[in-house]
Amino acid sequence: MHxxxxxxxxxxxxxxxxxxxxxxxxxxxxxxxxxxxxxTILPTTQGLTLGGVQPYTSAAPLIVRxxxxxxxxxxxxxxxxxxxxxxxxxxxxxxAMTCAESVLHNGFGAPVAQVACRLSxxxxxxxxxxxxxxxxxxxxxxxxxxxxAQTQLQKKKNTQDL
Numbered sequence: 647m648h649x650x651x652x653x654x655x656x657x658x659x660x661x662x663x664x665x666x667x668x669x670x671x672x673x674x675x676x677x678x679x680x681x682x683x684x685x686t687i688l689p690t691t692q693g694l695t696l697g698g699v700q701p702y703t704s705a706a707p708l709i710v711r712x713x714x715x716x717x718x719x720x721x722x723x724x725x726x727x728x729x730x731x732x733x734x735x736x737x738x739x740x741x742a743m744t745c746a747e748s749v750l751h752n753g754f755g756a757p758v759a760q761v762a763c764r765l766s767x768x769x770x771x772x773x774x775x776x777x778x779x780x781x782x783x784x785x786x787x788x789x790x791x792x793x794x795a796q797t798q799l800q801k802k803k804n805t806q807d808l
Contacts, residue, residue, distance in 0.1 A: 670770040670788055672696070672720045673708065677770060677790045681715045697735025699728040702783045719789035726784045729776040733763060736774055736786070740765050743772065752781050766791055
């Protein structure tokens with residue numbers, strides 16, 4: 647009976663990746679990978695869509711930011727009218743993603759329904775917003791989650807800078 651325990655453990659470990667939630671990524675890219683790995687996975691962004699949605703501009707369909715030759719963040723910008731399709735695609739891939747609704751006001755003070763979705767997995771953070779920065783565009787963003795200790799340190803520096 648004791649011999650079957652290690653065998654069961656090995657079987658469970660062998661199949662664990664099949665049942666684990668998918669690692670957060672956009673088009674195969676994820677924060678932490680090297681610039682060369684990113685270029686191998688996505689050599690061109692021409693014709694790129696996310697959930698069947700065209701980017702806001704074809705000039706920069708996927709914005710990949712690097713720090714020290716590693717992917718720091720990946721952003722896809724789209725038209726807000728396409729948000730529901732984006733959200734559906736993200737939630738079908740990442741079922742644990744949660745969304746919250748709120749009200750924003752445009753430049754004339756008129757209310758606008760905002761939806762913001764979020765999923766944190768370890769040190770990665772995936773967000774999607776119907777309106778990002780203005781009412782002309784929405785975004786999907788994947789980056790490393792902020793380190794709470796660094797955030798507190800930055801707040802302390804900012805308050806000392808007044």
